[in-house]
Amino acid sequence: MAKFLVLYKADTTAADQMAQGSPEEQAAGMQAWMDWAAKAGDAIVDLGSPLSPASADADASVGGFSILQAESADALQGVLEGHPHTAMGGTIVVHEFLTMPGM
Numbered sequence: 001m002a003k004f005l006v007l008y009k010a011d012t013t014a015a016d017q018m019a020q021g022s023p024e025e026q027a028a029g030m031q032a033w034m035d036w037a038a039k040a041g042d043a044i045v046d047l048g049s050p051l052s053p054a055s056a057d058a059d060a061s062v063g064g065f066s067i068l069q070a071e072s073a074d075a076l077q078g079v080l081e082g083h084p085h086t087a088m089g090g091t092i093v094v095h096e097f098l099t100m101p102g103m
Helices: 014-020 023-043 073-080
Strands: 002-009 044-050 062-070 091-096
Touching (some): 014 062, 023 062
Antiparallel strands (some): 002 062, 002 091, 044 062
């Protein structure tokens, strides 16, 4: 089983998105994530967290992450289908964890 770092990118920072939403919009957004998480099931290693840039050279468009697992990068695409982040106009970037020799 391969592991993947999934980065959630958007034009608006995660902090701004959370601050701009009404309580109802925030609740609906969280419900969409929970619905997706239930569908993704065991593919989720770590649901992740919103992120905020912590250094001057940080990519401010990266607003969150998850760690997922699947048999392959192609199989992971099925897990990501209907993801709420893309439904809200964001993009998803995926990096595969590599096995380190000798570990």
